Amino acid sequence: MTPRPKPTRSACFQPDNYVDLALFANREELLSDLVERLRSVLEPGGPGQARILVRGHRGVGKSILTRKALDEVISSPGALRVIVDGAQTGHGPDAVLKRIAADLGREATENANDPALQKGAELLQRFAALTKVSVKEVRQWSRNLQLGAAVKSKLVESVQVEFGVSGAAGRVRTVEESYERAVDADFLKDKVQDFLSDCRAAGEHVVLFVDNLDQVGYAEIAEDVRRVTDLAKVILGFRDCVVVANLRTEFVSADLRKLYSNEVVVKGLEPEELLRIAKTRMGTASADKRLALKEAGFEALARTLASWTTNAWGYLSWLADLDYERIDFSPDDGDRLRDALLRIAENRFAGLRSEEIRRVAAAFKHAPSQFLTGAELDTHGVTQELRERALRYGALVPDWLLSPDRYMLSPGLHFLCEHAAGRVS
Structure with missing residues (x-):
């Protein structure tokens, strides 16, 4: 072979390009299986909620497979679709749940029709933008968004009760003006779940896909691995929606298996x-x-x-x-x-x-x-x-x-x- 004077530099082989679905190749049988599972849940009369784990070793093609399946199933309006990539959210449960809350709120704002859901979506996005929230801020939001008793929303009611805002259907509690609440993983988990319940009550299907979940921590640090598995439990524990999560096989513990009903195993390639x-x-x-x-x-x-x-x-x-x-x-x-x-x-x-x-x-x-x-x-x-x-x-x-x-x-x-x-x- 004649030596070539310089590298080709085509830049076409980048392994982390799993967003361009035109690059999808192979996996037709697995793709068909995952598409069928999603459709059976989301079709009219279907349960509208499920927890699906796509697992396999690092680099076997989980991301592009799952994204391709979601694209085929939800290519037209009919479900709120939220895709969160753990490789881009930053490390830790707080960062991931903030991204879920922000993107879920934004998706509902743009595509949901229910007025109460729109108000809840705005509230969720405001929480996602903060590290802590005060009684004063929540009361101001309540006035601006007109979150009175007429707004039938589990999220709105839970916020009003926690922060002592009037109009919470008779469940107001006394809260000091100086009260502040950290917007951490525990807080966001509850608020996201409340909003998912509101979506289901309003007849909105939600598909939440969390990709590269294992990348929100460092695999060589034991404490990070525990945080990843704890976060996986939170995400797979969400109800009133379809949760699809991608996770490396070595992060799938026995107790995690109790939380999902469907599993797709992605093996290596010939x-x-x-x-x-x-x-x-x-x-x-x-x-x-x-x-x-x-x-x-x-x-x-x-x-x-x-x-x-x-x-x-x-x-x-x-x-x-x-x-x-x-x-x-x-x-x-x-x-x-x-x-x-x-x-x-x-x-x-x-x-x-x-x-x-x-x-x-x-x-x-x-x-x-x-x-x-x-x-x-x-x-x-x-x-x-x-x-x-x-x-x-x-x-x-x-x-x-x-x-x-x-x-x-x-x-x-x-x-x-x-x-x-x-x-x-």
Whole structure:
């Protein structure tokens, strides 16, 4: 292969682009299953409420699958749709619930017709914008929004009772003028639930999709993991709506399973499916970039890499990195391809030397998508000190829920394991 003078830089392989549904490929059977589950709940005469968990390992394609299903089911008016991405909300339950409250209020303001619901939506958005709220503020809002006894709303009534506002159907309590309430996760959870009940009473279906729920905390910090699972319990505990949540398998605890009635398990992909994804991505590049990719042999490169993993995120990460590298070897030269990816990995996992990266990956040689215990890693020379650094820099992924001493290899390092083709998990 003639060396190419410069990288292709097509930028078409970015693994975190799961919003552009034109990039959806494969998963037709899973898509049909999820679409059918959603339609059976939302169709006329259906229950109108359900809790669906979409789970799988990091990077297997949960986000784009779920977004595609929701787009097919709710492509026209008829349900209030709220999509919250945990990768963009900031860390912690407060941040996520504030985003849910704000987006739910905004969606209802724009698309609901019930006057009482409109007032509740405005109230919910005002709470979401604050870190604490005072009696004075709530009383002022009550006057401005005309939240009298004639407004039949569970949310409005609960707020009036808590803050001692007159007009709360005879349930007014005495509250000091200096009273302030933190707008925290507990407060927002109750107010969102009250508003969801109001939506159901008004005949409005609500579909709440929380994507990347596991990303509201750091997977390597045990306290963050507990917060994520507690938040998952809150979200899957919402009633009077359809809740769809995406969560990595290692965050799904036994007690969490009690809260949802439907589960969709997203497994890894076969080589031909990964290659189809790569071709779909290359098809979105500009004409000159498509030509550059063709001349650089990226289809052959994509075919080789597709046999090294079952994980779409890891696969696209490799292609995205190589898209910006000068490759002067044949795509079929596996050794040089691994060396190129290892050089990139040394920068990505900057706290680890290449020899240490190889040692960590070697422990997972025959099972790149499985968890190993600390004792099993020890037998491969992955000491506790090395494990701690590998966790810190993301080369290892912990499983705090089932055991604080179980670890998975980052999908970005699967290229150092034996070929994964035929071992979808």
